[in-house]
Amino acid sequence: MRLLLENHAKVAGKDKEGHAPLWWAAKKGYKTIVEIFLENYAKTKVRDEQGWTLLWWAVKEGHEAVVKLLFKN
Secondary structure (H helix, E strand, O other): OHHHHHOOOOOOOOOOOOOOHHHHHHHHOOHHHHHHHHHOOOOOOOEOOOOOEHHHHHHHOOOHHHHHHHHHO
8 A cells, every 4th residue: 555655646535425435444444554554644534425424434333443543533
């Protein structure tokens, strides 16, 4: 992930449901990936097409470490 970001990979795109890669990392509980996105100024105060936030997904899926990271930002 770091290598992709260092080489200016486009990671802000969204899938058909409005979820960017950061959404999937938060939803799946990939703490390290979430940290990397946050270090690279990913937007965390956005909502998907259903109105749910990253924080909501992390809480719903029970990913405590990711929830703590998102609360810091």
